[in-house]
Amino acid sequence: MISQRPAAAAGRSEAGHWEGDLITGTLSRPAIATLADRASRFTILVHLPGPQHDAETVRDALVQAMTMLPARLRRPLTWDQGKEMALHDQIAEAPGMPVFFCDPHSPWQRPASENTNGLLRQYFPKGSDLRVHGPDRLAAVAAELNGRPRKTLGWNTPAALLATALGNDSHS
Numbered sequence: 001m002i003s004q005r006p007a008a009a010a011g012r013s014e015a016g017h018w019e020g021d022l023i024t025g026t027l028s029r030p031a032i033a034t035l036a037d038r039a040s041r042f043t044i045l046v047h048l049p050g051p052q053h054d055a056e057t058v059r060d061a062l063v064q065a066m067t068m069l070p071a072r073l074r075r076p077l078t079w080d081q082g083k084e085m086a087l088h089d090q091i092a093e094a095p096g097m098p099v100f101f102c103d104p105h106s107p108w109q110r111p112a113s114e115n116t117n118g119l120l121r122q123y124f125p126k127g128s129d130l131r132v133h134g135p136d137r138l139a140a141v142a143a144e145l146n147g148r149p150r151k152t153l154g155w156n157t158p159a160a161l162l163a164t165a166l167g168n169d170s171h172s
Contacts, residue, residue, distance in 0.1 A: 005100040009076045015039045015165035016075035018097075019113035020062070022053055022084060023120055025130035032130055032138060033061055034120065035077070036112040040161035041153060043116050043145045045138035055086035066095035070166065076100055078110055119145060 009017040031053040033046035102109040146159040
């Protein structure tokens with residue numbers, strides 16, 4: 001549970017603490033997994049091929065995305081209690097990232113994720129068919145979001161803040 005998450009994850013001073021969620025399209029079938037870094041708001045969009053977003057599909061896609069991160073950015077992942085995370089122990093094991101869960105019906109415990117999902121609705125409106133967006137389109141949208149200056153970041157971009165954190169972070 002989120003109450004057991006390391007204290008460093010509660011702050012926003014250390015890159016690599018992630019919040020995740022799914023955004024769904026028509027009939028809640030197609031989905032995109034979203035990962036947002038708490039400190040930099042850097043966004044990773046994870047393509048979920050096909051109409052399924054069951055535990056196995058989400059596990060495979062998240063493990064693939066997270067193992068591509070440098071080890072120092074594989075700190076805790078916080079998610080809601082959706083059934084897509086039934087294999088959370090396997091998700092945590094492969095990239096070495098512990099998974100924590102928010103309290104039920106408490107989306108405010110993942111503010112970076114909720115804000116990111118709101119921004120993503122500019123690109124993927126509710127009710128739209130997400131199957132038409134492949135990995136290249138998701139990468140382009142993520143790059144655009146990560147290059148967008150944000151007031152909450154002192155008009156820095158998520159990409160610049162993450163790059164700074166990687167350059168200054170002495171952890172491995």
